[in-house]
Structure formats: structure tokens, C-alpha cells
Amino acid sequence: MKLAYWMYAGPAHIGTLRVASSFKNVYAIMHAPIGDDYFNVMRSMLERERDFTPVTASIVDRRVLTLGSQDKVVKNITHKDQAEKPNLIILTPTCTSSILQEDLENFVDEALQESQSDVILADVNHYRVNEFQAADRTLEQVVRFYIEKAKKDQTLDLEKTKKPSANILGILTLGFHHHHDYREIKRLFYELGIEINQVLPENGSIENIKKLTKAWFNFVPYREIGLMTAIFLENEYQMPYISKTPMGILETAQCIKEIEKVIKNIDQQIDFNFDQFINNQSKYISQAAWFSRSIDCQNLTGKKAIVFGDATHAACMTKILAREMGLRVACAGTYCKHDADWFRDEVEGFCDEILITDDHTQVGDMIARIEPSAIFGTQMERHIGKRLDIPCGVISAPVHIQNFCLSYRPFLGYEGTNQIADLVYNSFTLGMEDHLLEIFGGHDTKEVITNSLSSDSDLTWEKDGLAELAKIPGFVRGKIKRNTEKYARDKRISKITTEVMYAAKESIGA
Amino acid sequence: MEKLVFECETGNYHTFCPISCVSWLYQKIEDSFFLVIGTKTCGYFLQNALGVMIFAEPRYAMAELEEADISAQLDAFNELKRLCLQIKSDRNPSVIVWIGTCTVEIIKTDLEGIAQQLESQIGIPILVARANGLEYAFTQGEDTVLASLVDRCPKQYPELVSEMESLKSHPSLVLFGSLSNTVVNQLNLELKKQGVSVSGWLPSQRYSDLPVLNDKTYVCGVNPFLSRTATTLLRRRKCELIYAPFPIGPDGTRAWIEKICLLLGIIPNGLEERENQIWLQLEDYLQLIRAKSIFFMGDNLLEISLARFLLRCGMIVYEIGIPYMDQRFQKPELELLEQICQKFDLFMPRIVEKPDNYYQIHRIRELQPDLVITGMAHANPLEARGISTKWSVEFTFAQIHGFSNARDLLELITRPLRRNES
Numbered sequence: 001m002k003l004a005y006w007m008y009a010g011p012a013h014i015g016t017l018r019v020a021s022s023f024k025n026v027y028a029i030m031h032a033p034i035g036d037d038y039f040n041v042m043r044s045m046l047e048r049e050r051d052f053t054p055v056t057a058s059i060v061d062r063r064v065l066t067l068g069s070q071d072k073v074v075k076n077i078t079h080k081d082q083a084e085k086p087n088l089i090i091l092t093p094t095c096t097s098s099i100l101q102e103d104l105e106n107f108v109d110e111a112l113q114e115s116q117s118d119v120i121l122a123d124v125n126h127y128r129v130n131e132f133q134a135a136d137r138t139l140e141q142v143v144r145f146y147i148e149k150a151k152k153d154q155t156l157d158l159e160k161t162k163k164p165s166a167n168i169l170g171i172l173t174l175g176f177h178h179h180h181d182y183r184e185i186k187r188l189f190y191e192l193g194i195e196i197n198q199v200l201p202e203n204g205s206i207e208n209i210k211k212l213t214k215a216w217f218n219f220v221p222y223r224e225i226g227l228m229t230a231i232f233l234e235n236e237y238q239m240p241y242i243s244k245t246p247m248g249i250l251e252t253a254q255c256i257k258e259i260e261k262v263i264k265n266i267d268q269q270i271d272f273n274f275d276q277f278i279n280n281q282s283k284y285i286s287q288a289a290w291f292s293r294s295i296d297c298q299n300l301t302g303k304k305a306i307v308f309g310d311a312t313h314a315a316c317m318t319k320i321l322a323r324e325m326g327l328r329v330a331c332a333g334t335y336c337k338h339d340a341d342w343f344r345d346e347v348e349g350f351c352d353e354i355l356i357t358d359d360h361t362q363v364g365d366m367i368a369r370i371e372p373s374a375i376f377g378t379q380m381e382r383h384i385g386k387r388l389d390i391p392c393g394v395i396s397a398p399v400h401i402q403n404f405c406l407s408y409r410p411f412l413g414y415e416g417t418n419q420i421a422d423l424v425y426n427s428f429t430l431g432m433e434d435h436l437l438e439i440f441g442g443h444d445t446k447e448v449i450t451n452s453l454s455s456d457s458d459l460t461w462e463k464d465g466l467a468e469l470a471k472i473p474g475f476v477r478g479k480i481k482r483n484t485e486k487y488a489r490d491k492r493i494s495k496i497t498t499e500v501m502y503a504a505k506e507s508i509g510a
Numbered sequence: 511m512e513k514l515v516f517e518c519e520t521g522n523y524h525t526f527c528p529i530s531c532v533s534w535l536y537q538k539i540e541d542s543f544f545l546v547i548g549t550k551t552c553g554y555f556l557q558n559a560l561g562v563m564i565f566a567e568p569r570y571a572m573a574e575l576e577e578a579d580i581s582a583q584l585d586a587f588n589e590l591k592r593l594c595l596q597i598k599s600d601r602n603p604s605v606i607v608w609i610g611t612c613t614v615e616i617i618k619t620d621l622e623g624i625a626q627q628l629e630s631q632i633g634i635p636i637l638v639a640r641a642n643g644l645e646y647a648f649t650q651g652e653d654t655v656l657a658s659l660v661d662r663c664p665k666q667y668p669e670l671v672s673e674m675e676s677l678k679s680h681p682s683l684v685l686f687g688s689l690s691n692t693v694v695n696q697l698n699l700e701l702k703k704q705g706v707s708v709s710g711w712l713p714s715q716r717y718s719d720l721p722v723l724n725d726k727t728y729v730c731g732v733n734p735f736l737s738r739t740a741t742t743l744l745r746r747r748k749c750e751l752i753y754a755p756f757p758i759g760p761d762g763t764r765a766w767i768e769k770i771c772l773l774l775g776i777i778p779n780g781l782e783e784r785e786n787q788i789w790l791q792l793e794d795y796l797q798l799i800r801a802k803s804i805f806f807m808g809d810n811l812l813e814i815s816l817a818r819f820l821l822r823c824g825m826i827v828y829e830i831g832i833p834y835m836d837q838r839f840q841k842p843e844l845e846l847l848e849q850i851c852q853k854f855d856l857f858m859p860r861i862v863e864k865p866d867n868y869y870q871i872h873r874i875r876e877l878q879p880d881l882v883i884t885g886m887a888h889a890n891p892l893e894a895r896g897i898s899t900k901w902s903v904e905f906t907f908a909q910i911h912g913f914s915n916a917r918d919l920l921e922l923i924t925r926p927l928r929r930n931e932s
Contacts, residue, residue, distance in 0.1 A: 001589040002574040003596060004553055011550040033612045033643030034833075035527025038555045040887035050894035053887065056868070059521055061644050065616070076522070083868070095549040096612040096643075099580055126549070127577035 006360045006380060008335035008398060013094045014039060015134030015225075016122040019142065020090045021054050022172040022201035026142075027086045028122075029076055030057045031069065031097035031104065046404050047173060056080065060097060069100075073107045074114075081115035087206040088118045088142070095126040118206075120145055132224040132310070133338060135172065139201055140228035143209055147236070150210035157211045158237070164263045164270065165195040167215045170226025171202040176313070176397040177411050178202065184413035185221060188246065191281075192259065193272055200229070213237050217262045221245055221412060222312045223339060240265070246412050247316035248324055248420065249289055253278045281414045288417035291425075292325050300428065301326045306370060308355070308363055308377040309396025311336040313411070315346040317376050317395050320420060322350040327424075330370045331355055333363065360384075371479050374427040379403070389478035393423040458494065459485055465496040480505075512858045514848055516835065521864035524887045525809035525833060526559060526903070527552070528641040528651030529609050533560045534907070535655055536569045538688045541716050543603035544570035545593065547621070548611030569601060575613055586619050591628055598634055605662075605717040607655060610640040635662065635717070647833035649735040649810045649906060652688055656712055656739040660746055663712065663723040675709065680774040681750075682709040684721045686739055687732035689911060691715065696912045697732070697757065704771050704778050712739070723747040730754055730770055732911060735811035737839035755843045757911050758812070759819030759919065760788040765846055788913050792823075795920040798927055800824035802880040805873075808832045808865050809885050809902050814840055816883070816905065818847040819916075820923065821856055828857075828877050831865035881926060898926040 013030065017039045020028035030036060040053040058076040060069060077089055091108055108121045123141055124134040150156040166189060171182045182199065189196055197215035198208055218233055218241040220226040230241035240262050246252040260274040282289050291297060305327045307318045311334045318332040332347045333355030334340070340356045347354060355366055364384045367375060375385045375392040379400050385392035394403055395411070410416040461469070465484075472480050480501075487504035488496050529552055532544040546552055553572040560568075573593050578584045594606055610621050625636040639658045641651035667675055675682055685697070685708055698708050710721025712729075723729070725748035731740055734756050743749040754769035755762045764785040771778040789796075804820055806813045808831025817830045837844065851858045862870075867888065874882055874897060882892055882899045889899040900923060910919045 001547075001579055001584070001586075001593055002572075002576060003593050004572045004574045005568070006557055007550060007553055010554045013551070014554065033527075034521075034525060034647055035529075035555065035643040036551060037524055037887065038527070038559065040524060041885065042558060044887050044890045048890055050891060052871070052891045056522060060612070061521070065644065095551045096616065099613060099616050127580060130550075 008358050008360070008378065008380070010131035010398075011095060012124045012126045012129050012131065012134035013092050013122075015129075015131040015136070016090065016092050016124055016138045017055050018131070018172050018174050019135050019138040019201050019225075020092070020122075022204070023088070023142070024203060024205045025084075025086050026088045026090065026206060027054045027056070027080050027084060027117075028090045028092050029073070029080060030055065030092045030094055031060060031073060031102075032057045032092075032094040033060045033096055036094050036096070043173060046401050048404070054084075054086070055092075060100070065100075069097075069102060070107055070110070073104070074111045077107075077111035077119060078114045081111075081117045086117045088120065089115070090138070090142075091119065091121045093122065093124075093126065098126045118145070118149075130338075132336065135225045136228045139169070139226060140232055142206075143200065143212065143229045144232055146206060146209035147212065147233075155210055156213060158213050160216060160266075161195060161197060161214050163195050164193065164267070165197040165215045166217050166219045166259075167198045167200065167212055168196060168219050168221065169200050169229050170220050170222050170224075171199055172225065173202065174397075175222075175225075176310075176399055176403065177405075177409055180405075180408055180410040181221060181412040181416070183408070184410035184415050185219070185246070187415075188252075188256075188413045192256065192274070192277065194259070194263075200226075213239065215239065216266055217241060217259075219243075219259075222310075223342065224310055224312060224336065245312050245316050247313070247416060248320035249282050249286055249414075249417050250323060251316055251319065252413060252417070253282065286414040286417040288324065288421040291421045297325065297425075300424075302328050303374070303428065304328050304330045304370065304372040306331045306333075306367055306372045306375050306377070306381075307351070307395070308333040308335075308375070308381055310334060311339045311343045311346075313396040315343055317420075318347045318350050321376070321424070325421075325424060328352070330372055331366055333357065333366070368482075371482075374424075376424075376427070391427045393427040395423070459488055460495055462495050462497045464498045465501055468498045468501055512851070514844060514858060514861060516837075516861050516863060518863045519866040519869060521866070523808065523831070523833070523865045523867045523870075524885045526648040526885075527555055527643045528646040528648055528654070529556065529611060529643075530559055530648060531641060531651030531655060532556070532570045532607075532609060535607075535652060535688055535713070538690075539605070539713050539715070539717055541604035541718070542569060542607055543597055543601055543605070544607045544609060545573050545597065546570065546609040546611065547573040547575070547590070547614050547619075548609075549575050549613050552611050569603065571597070580613070580617060582617070587624050587627070590624055591631065594628060594632055594634070594636070598632055603634065605635045605637060607637045607639060607658075609651075609655075610638060610642060612642045612644050615640065615642050615644055637662065647809065647811070649733070649812070650738070650834065652733075653736050653738045656686060656688070656736060657742040659713055659720065660723065660739065660742045662717075663720045663747070665722065665724050665747075667722050678707060680706060680776060681726055681728050682722070683728045683730065683770065683774065684708070684710045684712060684723060684749075685730055685732055686712040686743070687736055688713055689732060690909055693909050693911050693915065696914050700763070700767060700912060701770065703780075704767060705776055706770060706774060723749055725749065728752055728770075728773060730766075731839070732757055732766075733812070734815050734840055734843060735834075737836035740839055753839070753842050755818070755846045756815045758815040759822065760785045760792075760913055760916050761822045761846070761850070762815055762819060762843075763911070763913050763916075765842070769842065784913060788916055792916060792920055795917070795924050796823055798924045799920070801826065802927070803828055803877070804881045804883065805870075805877065805879040806830045806832075807867065807870050807882060807884040807888065807902070808862065810906050812902075812905050812910075813883075814843050814847060814861070817859060818843060818850060819919070821847065821850050821854075821859075823920070824854075826857055827859040828879055829870070829873065830859050830861045831870060832861065832863055835861065835863045881923070898930060900926050 037057045043053045058073045218230040220243040233239040242258045244255040246255040314334045321327040329351035331353045332351040334343045335358040375381045376395045382392040484504040536544045621638045629636045637658045639654040641654045727749045729749045730752035755765040757763040757766040803826040805828045813830045813832045817827045892899045909915045
């Protein structure tokens with residue numbers, strides 16, 4: 001057992017449901033007790049969905065425990081089949097149902113005899129994989145199922161499209177800025193002269209899966225979801241794939257270079273100047289390159305930042321901050337423990353230390369220890385930042401409703417670089433404001449609030465100490481206060497005076 | 511004369527998991543710590559459903575079961591001991607409440623047995639409440655916790671207090687149901703006006719202040735989902751249970767007070783004027799909802815009381831969906847509802863236990879009610895189809911009890927209608 005207050009990645013069935021409800025005309029039936037259909041609330045609230053989430057539960061209750069749920073599950077599947085006429089029904093086990101060890105595969109077989117729709121059982125282990133891994137697995141499972149079916153029916157379309165084309169794998173519901181990123185990728189591909197063959201699973205149609213093989217290559221924008229499908233298609237149908245996330249100017253350029261390589265491998269005759277495209281976009285569409293050279297951005301140089309999030313976003317963000325903006329990334333971390341090796345390789349050399357954990361208290365302690373000028377993390381880090389008075393830009397799931405923005409906010413592509421530049425810039429108190437605050441002693445002279453992580457304080461602040469503290473600009477005041485208290489504790493000083501403050505400052509060299 | 515009709519559907523409906531009760535109970539019982547023994551699924555639900563609260567260092571946590579726990583490679587006793595010792599050293603609570611979830615139920619962990627042993631070892635009372643989704647819905651979680659609290663209530667007053675109690679002109683009265691402290695004070699005051707002094711509440715604000723319960727205690731519930739607690743009070747403590755409508759809406763509040771007074775041998779005074787006065791204050795809201803129709807999809811067991819109040823307000827109630835209907839515990843409430851329908855010659859709503867959301871949505875499409883009270887899973891899709899909705903969860907968290915909160919209740923109900931007009 002583990003004492004836990006918070007988790008970064010959800011349970012496995014959430015991943016399966018995200019894939020299922022992203023497809024058009026696919027229904028998921030959860031084998032779950034009352035209350036486990038909370039996914040529907042999240043989708044309806046966070047995505048502000050207008051349609052009913054195509055997920056229902058086949059309720060596991062006391063009766064089911066004694067009699068077994070075969071009849072109920074089969075009835076629910078056939079009912080859904082008749083009522084909604086879906087292409088596919090995915091029976092989704094939950095952590096509760098997986099320990100019941102009922103033969104769900106057998107239920108599926110039975111339901112298949114009576115229903116027009118295809119029915120499959122999501123093949124995920126609830127105690128071994130998380131939301132992302134399960135989503136990756138389910139997407140592969142669905143694609144494999146329909147590719148193999150088409151192969152058997154001899155309807156698999158293996159003829160490549162005339163023009164270069166790509167499948168985009170891994171855009172799905174409740175993904176962090178996925179919809180905006182997708183629009184940006186679409187625009188990027190359009191300008192590169194690449195057609196989009198299929199997008200899965202968001203809005204994807206089951207009938208078109210057999211046309212996946214028409215594309216020249218597969219594109220996986222996020223490492224977490226889609227990679228398994230791409231690897232399957234590469235192994236079985238020799239389709240190359242690219243899983244370079246086009247986030248930040250340099251990574252986007254590299255991504256385009258990879259695309260170029262893949263396309264020219266297939267057709268030497270393609271006449272398109274990718275280099276010039278990259279050059280143009282970096283100069284004129286993206287303002288980020290110019291922004292980081294502009295005088296205002298000088299103040300960012302060497303400022304300490306911390307990055308934490310899923311593997312894709314945290315790795316890309318670390319590189320952007322270090323390479324493109326001249327910040328010092330004191331720590332880069334991810335909660336995707338299953339992908340730790342990849343993450344280490346990616347950020348090695350771009351940060352002082354690497355943290356792989358899914359325990360938010362470790363992240364909190366690390367932030368409190370390093371005291372960065374800004375954090376780039378998830379909603380959890382934003383809250384840690386609030387308590388420590390450190391600004392935070394949200395760059396990764398898990399997120400709240402405010403991160404499902406109505407306005408266009410991609411993180412990928414050239415417009416994405418602009419958005420990220422704004423996010424970074426707005427997270428710091430910068431430039432003239434910074435200097436003025438230092439000169440005039442802050443915005444206000446309001447009382448110092450305690451916001452150290454340790455709530456009990458055995459220290460007393462003398463009047464002159466407090467007065468000195470009040471002169472310090474608000475946004476660093478908390479930090480100075482904590483440093484001074486730390487110093488006082490170390491030196492066993494119980495009364496903090498101006499003198500102690502100066503001594504503390506000298507000892508830390510801050 | 512028309513009678514109420516009860517139906518029962520498939521039980522494929524959406525509601526919150528009963529473990530959600532920790533969110534309000536840990537705040538109510540100030541020296542408690544709630545440990546939810548379950549899986550990632552339970553944790554994910556709590557973290558998302560309770561939103562911001564999770565960041566305020568709540569006095570609850572998950573004991574997250576891992577594969578080794580499920581396959582019994584790890585001993586539940588030792589694991590729970592380790593976690594509870596950690597909780598003791600970090601938070602030092604007066605009581606730890608274990609919430610047993612579905613998984614615990616299926617792998618048949620003997621929580622009660624372990625709790626008993628562990629309690630003496632670590633020196634903190636440990637309560638067990640099986641608030642799982644296999645048996646209960648949403649607010650019933652509170653019911654399971656309160657029922658297990660009953661056993662921990664003292665049976666006798668200390669001598670000094672006992673003398674004071676005996677001076678009272680009526681037998682001691684304990685109210686059960688978790689309400690915010692403001693509402694507790696309001697209801698206490700309302701009863702005091704009738705000369706009734708409340709001896710205690712279950713739950714109390716602190717674990718150490720649990721009320722005395724014995725065969726001389728009169729008990730009365732304030733919420734319709736507390737039938738298990740009521741039964742426990744009857745059977746384990748032989749308390750006198752006052753069956754009454756619930757103090758929701760001015761009509762319910764008056765009936766509730768009257769019933770309490772009646773059984774304590776007190777003649778109520780001035781209640782009718784008090785009720786009428788409240789109705790007068792509500793007139794601007796009543797104009798908005800009179801003759802408007804409403805449909806309860808059902809998820810928190812407050813539905814009967816709310817429907818009864820809204821019928822009295824002049825609304826047309828098409829359907830009252832409800833997860834579970836204890837016809838014994840809710841009898842006075844159901845009777846009051848029937849009386850109101852008969853008195854004002856209103857359409858008698860159908861009561862649907864264990865509803866099926868799929869069929870309900872079909873009925874909603876046909877009936878086109880002016881307002882649907884529903885969970886968050888259906889609210890946006892219904893709004894997108896031109897049906898006004900109100901989230902049912904808000905009624906569980908808002909202050910809706912007593913005379914003084916009737917206006918707040920209507921404020922909630924009329925909000926979607928007012929938005930439509932603006």
C-alpha cells in the first residue's frame with residue numbers, strides 16, 4: 001500500500017476511454033461499480049462537450065458479485081448495439097472488475113453473436129499500466145484489429161497516395177492542447193505540401209483504418225500515445241514513422257528535416273525546399289527567435305527555472321528554455337517513469353539535475369530546495385508555486401478547466417513557439433519592472449505573510465528585521481524570509497534582526 | 511384519490527462514488543483523518559471531483575492498493591499499520607476513519623477485525639465505513655460513516671451534565687446528519703424558539719464531543735439519505751426515532767419542527783406565521799418557477815424532499831429519479847408530498863428508483879421539461895440540446911436546510927431560468 005494524496009497519471013481505464021470516445025461512433029462499456037463513470041463528468045466539464053460521452057457502465061453490484069455479470073454485460077452490449085448502431089463497442093474492464101477475474105473475453109464472444117457492431121475487450125492490466133500506457137495500447141489494439149480484419153477481407157489499401165501524405169497518431173480527447181496542436185500540425189503539413197491521410201483517434205472513423213497504409217509515413221506528435229501503433233505499422237507494413245515533437249524552433253526544424261529525409265527516401269523527385277521553409281517560418285511566422293535576441297529577453301539570462309511534466313512536454317520545454325532562451329534549468333523532471341531512459345537522454349546536458357518521480361511531495365521539496373524564479377509544470381506545480389510565491393506556467397497534463405482554452409493556443413509548430421515565448425515571458429517579473437521594484441522597495445508595504453512549507457516556526461522576527469524584510473520586493477520576499485530563517489536555524493539564532501538578515505544573505509551569496 | 515407510483519429501472523445511472531463523502535466529513539469533524547483504502551481509480555475520482563480542495567493539505571488520503579496487496583503477497587495488517595503510524599506522526603488526529611472501497615470488498619479484507627487490533631496498538635480510535643460503489647450511491651457514503659460513528663457515542667452522561675439534562679422539560683434530543691456549522695446553529699435556534707434544546711449532533715464538530723445515545727434519547731434525521739444511521743440508532747442504541755419530513759424548504763422545516771415538538775410533548779407556537787412569512791419573502795422567485803416543469807434524473811437522494819418543496823412552490827414535477835428509496839425512513843416525506851399534490855390538485859410525479867439514464871434522456875426529449883436536475887455528465891449535452899439544467903451536486907454542498915436557507919435553495923433552482931431570461 002502507498003499513502004497518496006495526488007497522482008499525475010490516471011488509472012488505466014481512463015486511457016482506454018479517452019481513445020474510445022475520441023473515435024467517431026465507437027462506444028465503450030465499462031465493467032464497473034456505481035461512480036466509476038466519472039470520466040463522463042471530466043469530458044463533459046473539461047472539454048465542454050456538447051454530445052453525450054459515448055461511455056456507459058455495466059454496473060457491478062452485490063447481485064453481480066454473487067451471480068456473475070455475464071448476462072448483464074452481454075445485455076448491455078446488445079442493447080447499445082441496437083440503440084446506437086456503433087461501429088465498435090469496447091468492453092473496458094476497471095480495477096474492480098479485473099480482480100473479479102470473470103471471463104470477459106467470453107462475454108465478448110457471446111455478445112458478438114447477437115450484435116451488428118464489432119466488439120472487443122480492451123487489453124490492459126490495471127495494476128501495471130497507467131492512463132498513457134493504456135491509451136497507447138488501446139489505440140494499437142483497435143488499429144491492429146481493423147487492419148487485420150481488412151487484410152482478411154482483402155480490402156486493405158496498400159497503394160500509396162500520389163502526393164506525400166502522413167497519418168497523425170495520438171491526438172485525443174482530454175489531451176493537453178491537443179486540438180490546437182492538431183490545427184497547427186495540419187497547417188505545417190499543408191505548407192510543406194504533405195497531405196494528411198488519417199488522424200487517429202480524434203474524430204477518426206473506424207471504416208477508414210484500412211486506408212492507414214496509404215500514407216507515406218506516420219507522425220506521432222507526443223511520445224506518450226501513438227508510438228505503439230506507429231511501431232506496429234512499421235513492422236508489418238514497413239511504414240516509416242517520425243516521433244519528433246515539433247515544439248520549439250529547433251525541435252520543429254529538426255522534425256521537418258526528418259520529414260524531408262523520409263519523403264526523399266521514398267521519392268527522390270520531390271521538389272520542395274524545406275530549408276528555406278524553415279528559415280522563413282523561423283524568421284517571420286515565429287517571433288520567438290527574434291524575441292529571445294531582443295533586449296528585454298536579456299534579463300532572462302541565467303535565471304533559474306524548473307521543469308516538470310509528461311515526458312514529451314517536459315523534455316521539449318527544457319530544451320527550449322536552455323537552448324532558445326538562455327535560462328538555466330536547475331531541474332528537469334517527468335512523472336512518466338516508464339519512459340525515464342528516453343527522458344534522461346533527451347535532457348542530458350540541458351539541465352543541472354534530473355528528477356523521475358510520480359510523488360508530488362518529492363517535486364514540492366525539490367522546488368522548495370532550489371527556489372527557482374519560475375516553474376514550468378502541471379497544475380500541481382502551479383499550486384506548489386502559489387504556496388512558495390513562485391510563478392508557474394502550465395505546460396503539461398494533469399490540468400484543470402482553465403487549460404482547455406477557448407482561444408487558439410497550440411504548443412507545437414511555429415505558432416506554438418510564440419505561445420511558449422509568451423508563457424515564459426509572462427511567468428517572470430521582468431525588465432524595467434524588475435529594476436524599479438528593487439529601487440523602490442516593492443509594490444507595497446503590506447505585512448509579510450508566512451508561506452514557508454514548514455508551518456511551525458520557532459523563530460521570532462525583531463522589529464528592525466521585519467522592517468528590513470518589508471523593503472524587499474514582494475515577489476522575492478518569501479524566498480529571502482525562508483533563506484534567513486534557514487540560516488538562523490542552522491546557526492541556532494532565535495531572534496532575527498537586520499544583522500542576521502545580512503549575515504544570511506552573505507552566507508548564501510544571494 | 512391518486513397515489514404515488516414507484517417504479518424501478520435498471521440502475522444504469524450516473525452518480526458520484528460514495529467515497530466522496532470524505533470531502534465534506536473531514537471538514538465537519540475537525541480532528542478526524544479519513545483514509546480511503548482503494549485503488550488509483552478511487553484516488554483519481556477524489557482528486558478530480560474535489561478540485562481545489564486537494565491542494566489545501568486535506569485531512570484525507572488514499573491507501574493505494576498495489577498489485578502485491580491484491581494478490582495478498584503483502585499483509586494488510588502490516589501495511590495499514592505502517593500507513594496509520596505515518597498519519598499519526600504527521601497529523602496526530604483524534605480518530606482515523608477507514609473508508610472501505612469496492613476492491614477491499616471483493617478481496618474481502620477484514621477491515622473491522624484489523625481496525626480493532628490496530629486501534630489498541632497505535633492508540634487512536636479507528637472507524638470502518640464500507641462506503642463502496644457496489645452497494646451505495648453518493649450521499650449514502652455519509653450514511654455509512656455516521657452509522658459506524660454511532661457505536662463510538664457514549665451511553666451515559668457524566669454526572670454533572672446528567673443533572674443538567676434532567677432539569678430539561680423534555681427528553682434529550684439528538685439530531686443526525688452532517689450540516690455546516692451555520693446551519694446547525696440555525697436549526698438549533700429554530701428549535702429553541704419552541705422550547706426544544708438540542709443535546710447534541712451526530713456528527714459533532716469534534717470526535718471527542720460525540721453525543722450521548724441511549725434508550726431515552728430521541729433522535730431525528732435532517733437528511734433523507736440517512737436510513738442506515740437511523741436503523742443503527744434504533745437497533746444498537748434503542749433510541750426513539752422521530753420520523754419526520756426533512757427540514758428542506760419552509761414547508762418541510764415547519765413539518766419537521768412540528769413533528770419533533772409533538773413527540774417531545776411540546777405545543778409548537780407561531781410556526782404557521784413563520785412559514786407564511788418565509789413564503790412571502792420568496793414571492794419574486796416563485797413567480798419565476800410557477801407552472802414550470804422539472805425533471806429529477808436522480809443521484810443524491812435529496813430528490814423527494816426537493817420535489818416536494820418545488821411542488822409546493824407551484825412547479826410541475828414530471829419524474830423523481832432516485833438511487834435508493836427507503837419507503838420507511840422517508841414515509842412522512844412521501845406523505846407530505848402526496849398531501850401537497852392532493853391539496854393543490856397537482857400532477858402526481860412518478861418516482862423512479864435505480865433509474866436508467868438512457869431511458870430518462872428519451873423521456874426528457876419527449877417531455878421537454880423547463881428544468882432538469884442532473885449530474886455533470888449530462889448537463890452540458892442537455893444544454894446543447896436546448897434543455898435547461900441544474901447540477902444536482904450543488905444541492906449537496908449548498909446550505910439548503912431550515913427557514914433561512916429557503917431563499918438560497920430557490921436561488922439555485924432559478925439560476926438557469928434567470929440566465930435564460932437575461
